[in-house]
Amino acid sequence: MNMIFKRRSVRNYLPDPIEKEKIEIILRAGMQAPSARNQRPWRFLVVQDRKELERLAEAAPNLRRLNEAPAAIFTFFDKENLLSPLFVQQDLSSATQNMLLQAAELGIGTCWHGLYPNTERTELVNKALGTPNNLEVFSVITLGYPKDPNALHFVDRFEPEKVYYEKF
Template sequence: MEVINTRRSVRSYQDRQVEEEKIELLLRAAMQAPSAMNQQPWEFIVVEDRAILKGLSEKLTYGKMLAEAPLAIILLANTKSLKSPLRWPQDMAAASENILLQATKLGLGSVWVSLYPDDEREGYVREILGVKEPLVPFNIISIGYPKEKMKFIDRFDRNKIHRR
Protein backbone atom coordinates (compact mmCIF):
# COMPACT_ATOMS: atom_id res chain seq x y z
CA MET A 1 0.00 0.00 0.00
CA GLU A 2 2.94 2.38 0.46
CA VAL A 3 3.33 3.12 -3.26
CA ILE A 4 -0.43 3.55 -3.66
CA ASN A 5 -0.63 5.82 -0.61
CA THR A 6 2.28 8.03 -1.66
CA ARG A 7 1.40 8.42 -5.36
CA ARG A 8 0.31 11.97 -6.18
CA SER A 9 -0.16 14.03 -9.32
CA VAL A 10 3.12 15.94 -9.58
CA ARG A 11 3.25 18.97 -11.86
CA SER A 12 6.52 20.61 -10.79
CA TYR A 13 9.88 18.97 -11.43
CA GLN A 14 13.57 19.38 -10.68
CA ASP A 15 15.87 20.25 -13.56
CA ARG A 16 17.22 16.70 -13.73
CA GLN A 17 17.00 14.03 -16.42
CA VAL A 18 15.39 10.66 -15.76
CA GLU A 19 17.88 7.83 -16.14
CA GLU A 20 17.43 5.42 -19.06
CA GLU A 21 17.19 2.44 -16.67
CA LYS A 22 14.23 4.07 -14.93
CA ILE A 23 12.53 4.84 -18.24
CA GLU A 24 12.79 1.17 -19.18
CA LEU A 25 11.34 0.13 -15.80
CA LEU A 26 8.38 2.46 -16.39
CA LEU A 27 7.74 0.92 -19.80
CA ARG A 28 8.14 -2.60 -18.44
CA ALA A 29 5.58 -1.80 -15.74
CA ALA A 30 3.14 -0.56 -18.38
CA MET A 31 3.54 -3.70 -20.45
CA GLN A 32 2.83 -5.91 -17.43
CA ALA A 33 -0.70 -4.49 -17.18
CA PRO A 34 -3.67 -6.78 -17.66
CA SER A 35 -5.60 -6.46 -20.92
CA ALA A 36 -8.81 -7.90 -22.31
CA MET A 37 -8.09 -11.24 -23.97
CA ASN A 38 -4.39 -10.39 -23.58
CA GLN A 39 -4.64 -8.04 -26.57
CA GLN A 40 -1.97 -5.65 -25.23
CA PRO A 41 -2.97 -2.72 -27.48
CA TRP A 42 -0.30 -0.34 -26.16
CA GLU A 43 2.51 1.41 -27.94
CA PHE A 44 4.57 4.26 -26.51
CA ILE A 45 6.35 7.41 -27.56
CA VAL A 46 9.06 8.51 -25.11
CA VAL A 47 9.57 12.26 -25.42
CA GLU A 48 12.62 14.01 -23.96
CA ASP A 49 12.95 16.68 -26.65
CA ARG A 50 12.43 20.09 -24.99
CA ALA A 51 10.88 21.66 -28.09
CA ILE A 52 8.30 18.88 -28.43
CA LEU A 53 7.43 19.01 -24.72
CA LYS A 54 7.04 22.78 -24.94
CA GLY A 55 4.87 22.46 -28.04
CA LEU A 56 2.60 19.95 -26.31
CA SER A 57 2.36 22.19 -23.23
CA GLU A 58 1.23 25.12 -25.38
CA LYS A 59 -1.50 23.12 -27.13
CA LEU A 60 -2.90 21.15 -24.18
CA THR A 61 -4.84 23.18 -21.61
CA TYR A 62 -4.13 20.66 -18.84
CA GLY A 63 -0.59 19.90 -20.00
CA LYS A 64 1.22 23.08 -18.97
CA MET A 65 3.61 21.10 -16.74
CA LEU A 66 5.07 19.42 -19.83
CA ALA A 67 7.08 22.58 -20.51
CA GLU A 68 9.31 21.87 -17.50
CA ALA A 69 9.06 18.07 -17.41
CA PRO A 70 12.23 16.24 -18.40
CA LEU A 71 10.20 13.35 -19.81
CA ALA A 72 6.78 12.40 -21.07
CA ILE A 73 5.46 9.04 -22.16
CA ILE A 74 2.61 9.11 -24.64
CA LEU A 75 0.44 6.02 -24.55
CA LEU A 76 -1.02 5.02 -27.90
CA ALA A 77 -3.61 2.32 -28.48
CA ASN A 78 -3.14 0.27 -31.61
CA THR A 79 -6.77 -0.37 -32.50
CA LYS A 80 -6.06 -2.60 -35.50
CA SER A 81 -7.13 -6.24 -35.16
CA LEU A 82 -8.22 -6.10 -31.52
CA LYS A 83 -9.71 -9.26 -30.04
CA SER A 84 -11.95 -7.16 -27.77
CA PRO A 85 -12.38 -3.80 -29.56
CA LEU A 86 -14.53 -2.14 -26.88
CA ARG A 87 -12.12 -2.88 -24.03
CA TRP A 88 -8.92 -1.14 -25.14
CA PRO A 89 -9.56 2.04 -23.05
CA GLN A 90 -9.57 -0.14 -19.92
CA ASP A 91 -6.36 -1.82 -21.04
CA MET A 92 -4.71 1.55 -21.58
CA ALA A 93 -5.88 2.84 -18.20
CA ALA A 94 -4.33 -0.20 -16.48
CA ALA A 95 -1.01 0.37 -18.29
CA SER A 96 -1.14 4.06 -17.33
CA GLU A 97 -1.71 3.35 -13.66
CA ASN A 98 1.20 0.90 -13.67
CA ILE A 99 3.46 3.69 -14.97
CA LEU A 100 2.20 6.10 -12.29
CA LEU A 101 2.81 3.57 -9.51
CA GLN A 102 6.23 2.53 -10.81
CA ALA A 103 7.24 6.19 -11.10
CA THR A 104 6.39 6.68 -7.43
CA LYS A 105 8.36 3.58 -6.46
CA LEU A 106 11.38 4.95 -8.36
CA GLY A 107 11.22 8.33 -6.58
CA LEU A 108 9.72 10.07 -9.59
CA GLY A 109 6.67 12.28 -9.82
CA SER A 110 4.09 11.93 -12.55
CA VAL A 111 0.72 13.15 -13.74
CA TRP A 112 -1.76 11.74 -16.26
CA VAL A 113 -2.84 14.19 -18.98
CA SER A 114 -5.97 12.91 -20.73
CA LEU A 115 -6.24 12.89 -24.51
CA TYR A 116 -8.84 10.25 -25.47
CA PRO A 117 -11.79 10.68 -26.20
CA ASP A 118 -11.20 14.36 -26.99
CA ASP A 119 -10.69 14.65 -30.76
CA GLU A 120 -9.05 18.07 -30.45
CA ARG A 121 -6.46 16.91 -27.91
CA GLU A 122 -5.78 13.73 -29.85
CA GLY A 123 -5.37 15.89 -32.96
CA TYR A 124 -2.66 18.02 -31.35
CA VAL A 125 -0.61 14.93 -30.55
CA ARG A 126 -1.17 13.51 -34.03
CA GLU A 127 -0.01 16.81 -35.55
CA ILE A 128 3.03 17.39 -33.32
CA LEU A 129 4.28 13.78 -33.32
CA GLY A 130 2.98 12.48 -36.64
CA VAL A 131 0.78 9.78 -35.10
CA LYS A 132 -1.33 8.00 -37.75
CA GLU A 133 -4.29 5.60 -37.64
CA PRO A 134 -4.78 2.94 -36.35
CA LEU A 135 -2.90 4.41 -33.37
CA VAL A 136 -5.06 6.41 -30.96
CA PRO A 137 -3.35 8.86 -28.55
CA PHE A 138 -4.78 7.82 -25.17
CA ASN A 139 -2.88 10.02 -22.72
CA ILE A 140 0.42 11.64 -21.85
CA ILE A 141 2.19 10.92 -18.60
CA SER A 142 4.49 13.74 -17.52
CA ILE A 143 7.41 12.42 -15.46
CA GLY A 144 10.32 13.85 -13.49
CA TYR A 145 11.93 14.21 -10.11
CA PRO A 146 9.47 16.19 -7.95
CA LYS A 147 10.50 19.59 -6.63
CA GLU A 148 8.68 18.90 -3.36
CA LYS A 149 7.91 15.78 -1.38
CA MET A 150 4.23 14.96 -1.59
CA LYS A 151 2.26 14.31 1.59
CA PHE A 152 -0.05 11.39 2.28
CA ILE A 153 -3.73 12.25 2.04
CA ASP A 154 -6.14 9.67 3.40
CA ARG A 155 -8.93 9.43 0.82
CA PHE A 156 -10.73 6.48 2.36
CA ASP A 157 -14.44 7.28 2.66
CA ARG A 158 -16.79 4.70 4.14
CA ASN A 159 -19.75 6.57 2.64
CA LYS A 160 -18.66 5.42 -0.81
CA ILE A 161 -18.91 1.74 0.11
CA HIS A 162 -22.20 -0.03 -0.50
CA ARG A 163 -23.01 -3.54 0.65
CA ARG A 164 -25.81 -5.87 -0.27
Protein backbone atom coordinates in the same frame (compact mmCIF):
# COMPACT_ATOMS: atom_id res chain seq x y z
CA MET B 1 2.22 -1.83 -2.30
CA ASN B 2 2.73 1.20 -0.12
CA MET B 3 3.29 3.60 -3.01
CA ILE B 4 -0.38 3.31 -3.95
CA PHE B 5 -1.04 5.47 -0.92
CA LYS B 6 1.76 7.96 -1.52
CA ARG B 7 1.37 8.51 -5.25
CA ARG B 8 0.18 12.05 -5.94
CA SER B 9 -0.14 14.03 -9.14
CA VAL B 10 3.10 15.99 -9.30
CA ARG B 11 3.12 18.94 -11.67
CA ASN B 12 6.32 20.78 -10.66
CA TYR B 13 9.61 19.12 -11.42
CA LEU B 14 13.34 19.59 -11.03
CA PRO B 15 15.10 19.90 -14.40
CA ASP B 16 17.19 16.74 -13.76
CA PRO B 17 16.78 14.21 -16.56
CA ILE B 18 15.30 10.80 -15.84
CA GLU B 19 17.73 7.97 -16.31
CA LYS B 20 17.04 5.70 -19.33
CA GLU B 21 17.05 2.60 -17.08
CA LYS B 22 14.29 4.11 -14.96
CA ILE B 23 12.22 4.98 -18.02
CA GLU B 24 12.52 1.34 -19.08
CA ILE B 25 11.43 0.08 -15.65
CA ILE B 26 8.38 2.37 -15.91
CA LEU B 27 7.57 1.07 -19.42
CA ARG B 28 7.94 -2.50 -18.20
CA ALA B 29 5.43 -1.78 -15.44
CA GLY B 30 3.01 -0.36 -18.02
CA MET B 31 3.25 -3.48 -20.17
CA GLN B 32 2.70 -5.67 -17.13
CA ALA B 33 -0.89 -4.39 -16.86
CA PRO B 34 -3.89 -6.64 -17.38
CA SER B 35 -5.77 -6.21 -20.65
CA ALA B 36 -8.96 -7.62 -22.11
CA ARG B 37 -8.22 -11.00 -23.73
CA ASN B 38 -4.56 -10.16 -23.12
CA GLN B 39 -4.71 -8.00 -26.25
CA ARG B 40 -1.99 -5.59 -25.01
CA PRO B 41 -3.03 -2.86 -27.48
CA TRP B 42 -0.63 -0.24 -26.03
CA ARG B 43 2.17 1.64 -27.70
CA PHE B 44 4.37 4.25 -26.01
CA LEU B 45 6.27 7.32 -27.19
CA VAL B 46 8.95 8.61 -24.82
CA VAL B 47 10.01 12.25 -25.28
CA GLN B 48 12.96 13.67 -23.33
CA ASP B 49 14.43 16.12 -25.82
CA ARG B 50 13.98 19.61 -24.32
CA LYS B 51 13.29 21.32 -27.67
CA GLU B 52 10.73 18.70 -28.66
CA LEU B 53 9.01 18.95 -25.26
CA GLU B 54 8.77 22.72 -25.70
CA ARG B 55 7.45 22.40 -29.25
CA LEU B 56 4.75 19.99 -28.07
CA ALA B 57 3.88 22.21 -25.08
CA GLU B 58 2.90 24.93 -27.57
CA ALA B 59 0.93 22.59 -29.82
CA ALA B 60 -2.07 21.90 -27.55
CA PRO B 61 -3.44 23.39 -24.32
CA ASN B 62 -3.30 19.98 -22.66
CA LEU B 63 0.41 19.66 -23.35
CA ARG B 64 1.48 22.92 -21.74
CA ARG B 65 2.92 21.09 -18.71
CA LEU B 66 5.56 19.58 -20.98
CA ASN B 67 7.27 22.96 -20.73
CA GLU B 68 8.56 22.13 -17.29
CA ALA B 69 8.69 18.34 -17.36
CA PRO B 70 12.00 16.65 -18.21
CA ALA B 71 10.13 13.71 -19.74
CA ALA B 72 6.77 12.70 -21.14
CA ILE B 73 5.39 9.31 -22.05
CA PHE B 74 2.51 9.33 -24.53
CA THR B 75 0.35 6.24 -24.51
CA PHE B 76 -1.50 5.04 -27.61
CA PHE B 77 -3.56 2.07 -28.61
CA ASP B 78 -3.36 0.24 -31.92
CA LYS B 79 -6.82 0.49 -33.50
CA GLU B 80 -6.22 -2.46 -35.81
CA ASN B 81 -6.80 -6.11 -34.92
CA LEU B 82 -8.25 -5.46 -31.49
CA LEU B 83 -9.57 -8.65 -29.90
CA SER B 84 -11.75 -6.70 -27.49
CA PRO B 85 -12.24 -3.15 -28.80
CA LEU B 86 -14.83 -2.16 -26.18
CA PHE B 87 -12.30 -2.51 -23.40
CA VAL B 88 -9.39 -0.66 -24.93
CA GLN B 89 -9.79 2.34 -22.60
CA GLN B 90 -9.60 0.08 -19.59
CA ASP B 91 -6.47 -1.59 -20.94
CA LEU B 92 -4.75 1.76 -21.45
CA SER B 93 -5.90 3.06 -18.08
CA SER B 94 -4.42 0.10 -16.27
CA ALA B 95 -1.13 0.52 -18.14
CA THR B 96 -1.08 4.24 -17.37
CA GLN B 97 -1.79 3.65 -13.68
CA ASN B 98 0.91 0.96 -13.44
CA MET B 99 3.43 3.46 -14.80
CA LEU B 100 2.40 6.15 -12.31
CA LEU B 101 2.84 3.72 -9.43
CA GLN B 102 6.19 2.39 -10.65
CA ALA B 103 7.47 5.94 -11.12
CA ALA B 104 6.41 6.84 -7.57
CA GLU B 105 8.28 3.78 -6.29
CA LEU B 106 11.39 5.21 -7.99
CA GLY B 107 10.84 8.63 -6.39
CA ILE B 108 9.69 10.12 -9.69
CA GLY B 109 6.68 12.44 -9.79
CA THR B 110 4.10 12.04 -12.53
CA CYS B 111 0.84 13.51 -13.73
CA TRP B 112 -1.70 11.73 -15.93
CA HIS B 113 -3.14 14.07 -18.54
CA GLY B 114 -6.30 12.69 -20.06
CA LEU B 115 -6.59 12.90 -23.86
CA TYR B 116 -8.80 10.13 -25.28
CA PRO B 117 -11.79 10.15 -25.87
CA ASN B 118 -11.86 13.95 -25.95
CA THR B 119 -11.48 14.45 -29.71
CA GLU B 120 -10.65 18.14 -29.35
CA ARG B 121 -7.56 17.04 -27.44
CA THR B 122 -6.64 13.92 -29.40
CA GLU B 123 -6.85 15.62 -32.80
CA LEU B 124 -4.42 18.36 -31.78
CA VAL B 125 -2.03 15.94 -30.09
CA ASN B 126 -2.08 13.33 -32.87
CA LYS B 127 -1.36 16.10 -35.38
CA ALA B 128 1.54 17.50 -33.33
CA LEU B 129 3.03 14.03 -32.87
CA GLY B 130 2.45 12.81 -36.42
CA THR B 131 0.74 9.74 -34.94
CA PRO B 132 0.59 6.91 -37.50
CA ASN B 133 -2.95 6.20 -38.83
CA ASN B 134 -3.27 2.87 -37.04
CA LEU B 135 -2.64 4.43 -33.63
CA GLU B 136 -4.76 6.65 -31.38
CA VAL B 137 -3.29 8.68 -28.55
CA PHE B 138 -4.78 7.87 -25.14
CA SER B 139 -2.95 9.77 -22.40
CA VAL B 140 0.25 11.61 -21.69
CA ILE B 141 2.20 11.20 -18.49
CA THR B 142 4.57 14.00 -17.51
CA LEU B 143 7.48 12.83 -15.37
CA GLY B 144 10.23 14.39 -13.31
CA TYR B 145 11.87 14.40 -9.92
CA PRO B 146 9.53 16.46 -7.73
CA LYS B 147 10.46 20.04 -6.89
CA ASP B 148 8.75 19.59 -3.52
CA PRO B 149 10.61 16.87 -1.60
CA ASN B 150 7.35 16.04 0.21
CA ALA B 151 5.28 15.78 -3.00
CA LEU B 152 4.71 12.03 -2.65
CA HIS B 153 2.70 11.83 0.54
CA PHE B 154 -0.28 10.00 1.95
CA VAL B 155 -3.74 11.54 1.65
CA ASP B 156 -6.50 9.45 3.23
CA ARG B 157 -9.25 8.99 0.64
CA PHE B 158 -11.13 6.13 2.28
CA GLU B 159 -14.86 6.87 2.23
CA PRO B 160 -16.69 4.03 3.96
CA GLU B 161 -20.09 5.39 2.88
CA LYS B 162 -19.20 4.50 -0.72
CA VAL B 163 -18.88 0.79 0.08
CA TYR B 164 -21.70 -1.75 0.26
CA TYR B 165 -21.31 -5.25 1.62
CA GLU B 166 -23.38 -8.10 0.27
CA LYS B 167 -26.43 -5.92 -0.69
CA PHE B 168 -27.29 -2.28 -1.41
